Amino acid sequence: MQELLTNPAIQAAGAPFVVALVVALALHRFLPGGVGLAVIGGFLVAVLLTTGLTLQPLTATRKIIVCSLALPFVAVLLECIAVMPQAVWLKRMLQALPALLLAVAALWIIWPVVQRQEGMAVWLMAAPVMLYAAVSIYGAGALGRVQKQAFSAQAASALVLAMGTGATTLIAASALYSQLAFAVSAATGAVIVVGLLGTAEKLARLGMLAVYAAAVPVTLLAAAATVYAQLPVLVLLCLVLVPLFAWLLLIKPVKRIKPQQRWLELIVACLWTSIPVLPAIWLAWRAAGPVSF
Template structure:
């Protein structure tokens, strides 16, 4: 049993997929607010196996998990309370603060344009992804597709950038959302809501930023990943069969992710495992 739980494929693919699928099937009848927790549950299962939810001492990965937990509560509040007009501004401020807290230790070793580039570009990347993806909260298929593609691109790029833990965490999100996409494929939409989008997108964005700052992920990979929410605005015919619409939407979202993975591979080489 210990050998199974220590298998990276089990930790980052099978476990989050199964947990997310079970929770989605259980919570789906209770409404979209709660159904969005399915992918969060799948990711949490992997995070527990990999880290035991230990928070101290506060390393970068533990900061990201702590911020993800806070983001779950924030997303749930946005779903339950009538704060929609204030949501973009609130999420922007929260995302900027989270990004600055993550990269703050690096500021001591930088000055000049490098310091300002990190202080501006890093928070801008996180804030853009969180705010733009959260706008898809009422569109179940686009929400799942954007998180899946972002997770896949971040996870495999982080793995190539010599950050195995970051890669496993992001890949676990992709697997968890993959379970939801399976239900979309079977013509059973499972709405996302802010309770899924805010924490999972925030974690992905912070993992990507952390992989650039603390490892070897090329910064331009993040530029490609930032295009994913824009592609979810591409209009598609609602007359398509549900299974075809699901496949096309996911493939469109995965184009920038695939390019990011390829360019990271060209820069960093094969993964260190």
């Protein structure tokens, strides 16, 4: 059993998928809005099997873990407050706050390196990371607010962004970052599987907690990898296009597929949103040079 649990494939995919599947199956009938807990549970299992939950010393990786476990709940709380009757400007501000929080979190994670820079080098290092974090989460949140016929777009965006982050960090960053990103993709995949088992009415959307639970960790992992590893900043530009490509599915949706063919619709959406991931992988490969797996 110990050898099984130390296998990277089990840590990054098998265990997170099984745990997320069990949690999602338990929640989807009685608390469908809480299935995002399955994504957090899958990520938490990967953390326990790789780094553990010790917080000292507070390294960049542990900062990412803390933010990934806490910020999705804060973001959902802000979303709940935003839907209450209030002025439009206040609603917009509350909806934008998760993006601001993630930008600050990204700066906190890379701060040990940023504070050693001088002059314009500070902005050149911090600005792309913070901008990527803010835009990525704002795009994910905006996509998650779509109420009708958005499951495939939301699911494809979350799944492909996690897998793209896992692939690029495996090539040009660290195995640990890659394992954590792939764990998010496995847990997200489990939630998607459970969602596809539901009725057409329950298939309307993925849920805000699931959207943020999937987006926060992979966004921070990719952002940190540009500072602490060899991941090119241009990879972030490619990855941030994934939610945009998912949005295009809603603006001009693919031909409506029959309810019994939901899997086909999801596959088409995943293939479409994978387009910007391909140049991201190529850029990571070029930056890393020869890679031996």
